[in-house]
Amino acid sequence: MELGMIGLGKMGKNLVQNMQEQGIKVTAFDLALTARNAAKAEGITVVSSLKSLVASLASPRLIWSMLPAGEPTNSTFKQLEALLVAGDIVIDGGNSYYQDSIKHAAQLATKKIHFLDVGTSGGMAGARKNGNFMIGGEAEIFQQVEPLFQKIAAPEGYLYTGPAGSGHYLKMIHNGIEYGMMQAIGEGFEILQKSPFDYDYQAVARVWEHGSVIRGWLMELAEQEFAQDPKLSHLKGIMHSSGEGAWTAEEAIKLHVPAPVIGNALMMRYRSEEKDTLNGKVVAALRNSFGGHPVDQK
Numbered sequence: 001m002e003l004g005m006i007g008l009g010k011m012g013k014n015l016v017q018n019m020q021e022q023g024i025k026v027t028a029f030d031l032a033l034t035a036r037n038a039a040k041a042e043g044i045t046v047v048s049s050l051k052s053l054v055a056s057l058a059s060p061r062l063i064w065s066m067l068p069a070g071e072p073t074n075s076t077f078k079q080l081e082a083l084l085v086a087g088d089i090v091i092d093g094g095n096s097y098y099q100d101s102i103k104h105a106a107q108l109a110t111k112k113i114h115f116l117d118v119g120t121s122g123g124m125a126g127a128r129k130n131g132n133f134m135i136g137g138e139a140e141i142f143q144q145v146e147p148l149f150q151k152i153a154a155p156e157g158y159l160y161t162g163p164a165g166s167g168h169y170l171k172m173i174h175n176g177i178e179y180g181m182m183q184a185i186g187e188g189f190e191i192l193q194k195s196p197f198d199y200d201y202q203a204v205a206r207v208w209e210h211g212s213v214i215r216g217w218l219m220e221l222a223e224q225e226f227a228q229d230p231k232l233s234h235l236k237g238i239m240h241s242s243g244e245g246a247w248t249a250e251e252a253i254k255l256h257v258p259a260p261v262i263g264n265a266l267m268m269r270y271r272s273e274e275k276d277t278l279n280g281k282v283v284a285a286l287r288n289s290f291g292g293h294p295v296d297q298k
Contacts, residue, residue, distance in 0.1 A: 001148060003062040004028070004053045006076060007094070008035040008044070010292040011120065012066035014127035015093070015152070016044050021129075022151035029053040050079055060087040062145065066120075069096045069243065077104050086112035089141060093118045093133075095244055098169040105137065105164030114141045117164055119171020122154070123290030130154035134174070136167030176248025176262040182286050183265035185218060186239075186279035193278045202226035218286055225285040236296035237280025239272040239287070 002025035005016050009030075016026045016039070027045045029052070030036050036046045047053050054061065061084060067073045073096055080090060090108060092101060092115070101117035108115045119134035126132055131153050135142055142160045149158040161167050192199045205223035209215050225232065245266040252259035272280035287293040 001025070001062075002027070002057060003064055003148070004057050005064050005066065006030070006050070006053065007066035008032075008039045008046075009066065010124050011093075011127045013039055013042070013044070014124050015064070015066060015120075015131070017042070018128055018131065018152050019148075020044070024148065024151065027053060027056045050076070051083060054080075054083045059085065060089065062089045062091070062148075064091040064093055066093050069094055069100070074100065074104075077108070081108060081111060081113065084108075084111070084113050087114075089114045089116065089145065091116045091118055091145075092168075093120045095119075095171065095175070095242065096168050097243075097247060098165040098172060101136070101168045102165040114138060115164060116141060116145070117167040119167045119174065121171065121174060122157075124292050125290070126154070131157060133158040134161050134167045134170040135159065136161050136169070137164050172244050172247050172251070175244035176252075176259070179245040179248075179265040179269070180261040181218060182283045183261075183268055183279075185214075185222060185286070186282035189222075189282050190277060190279040200230070202230060217290070221286050221289040222282065225282075225289055232278065232281040232285055234298055235281045235284055236298055237272055237276040237278065237284060238296045239269045239280050239283040240294060241266065241269040242293065245269065 005012055005026055005028040007030060008028055016028055019026050027047060028039055029047050029050055036048070040046050047056060063080065065073060065076060067076060073092060073094060077090070090113060092104065096117065105115040114137070116135055116137035120127065121132040133149055133153055135149065135158060139160065161170050189201060192201070192204065202223055205219055205226055209219040209223055245262065249259065249263045249266050252262065284295045288295045
C-alpha cells in the first residue's frame with residue numbers, strides 16, 4: 001500500500017511515521033520548506049509541489065490531507081480536483097467542518113474522485129501510534145482502504161460512520177465533549193487552589209488517575225504537566241479555541257438540544273482571554289500536551 005500525505009505539521013508528520021512503521025509507503029508534501037526539511041531529516045520522502053506528489057503515486061491514487069480547516073483545505077482540494085482522475089481517493093483527516101466535507105465529497109464526485117472525511121483523535125501520540133479514526137464516505141471505498149486503518153489505529157480504534165460528513169460530524173461532537181471534560185478538570189483544580197488546604201496538584205492528579213471514577217488520559221496528562229510545573233506558573237490561563245466547540249454548540253442550538261456543559265465550556269474559553277486563572281492554565285496545558293496546541297507563556 002502507498003499513499004501521499006499533504007501536511008507535515010504536528011499531526012501529519014506523526015501519522016506518516018506511524019504509517020511507515022506499518023510498512024506503508026508514504027510520499028509527503030507541505031508548503032513550508034522548513035516542514036519538508038524537518039520531515040526529510042527524519043527519513044520521510046518529500047516532494048516540493050502538489051503536482052509532484054500526485055505524479056509520484058500509482059493509480060488509483062490515495063491521498064491523505066492533514067491541513068487546517070477552512071481555506072487551506074478548500075484551496076488544496078480545488079487543486080487536487082484538477083490533478084486527480086476518476087477512481088482516485090482523497091482522505092481529509094483534519095478537523096474540517098462537516099458541511100464543508102459534504103461539499104467536498106459532492107464536488108470531487110463530479111469527476112468520479114472518491115472522498116472520505118476522517119475525524120482523527122488521540123492527539124500527537126495517537127497519530128504516532130494507535131490512533132483513533134471516525135470515517136465517513138462511500139461504504140465500498142471505506143472497505144477498500146480499511147486495511148490502512150487496521151494498521152494505524154488502536155485496537156477497536158476506528159469506526160465507519162456512514163455517508164460523507166458523518167466522520168467529521170462525529171469528531172465535532174467528540175471535541176465538544178472534550179471541551180466539557182477539560183473545563184471540569186480545570187474548575188476542580190481551581191477550587192482546590194482556593195480551598196483552605198495546601199494540595200500537591202501532581203499528587204492529586206496521580207491518585208485520581210489510578211482507579212478513580214474520573215481516571216483517564218486527560219488526568220494522566222494533568223499529572224505530567226504538574227510534574228513539570230507544580231502551579232503551571234509559566235503559562236497564561238488563556239484557553240484558545242480552534243472552532244470545534246463552537247460548531248458543536250451551534251449544532252445543539254440548531255437541533256434544540258440542551259448542551260449547557262459544552263456551551264459554558266466554550267464561553268469559558270472566551271472568558272479566559274480576559275483574566276488569568278488556574279482553570280485556564282490547566283486546560284491550556286492539557287490542550288498543548290495532547291495536541292500541541294499553542295499556549296501563551298508568561
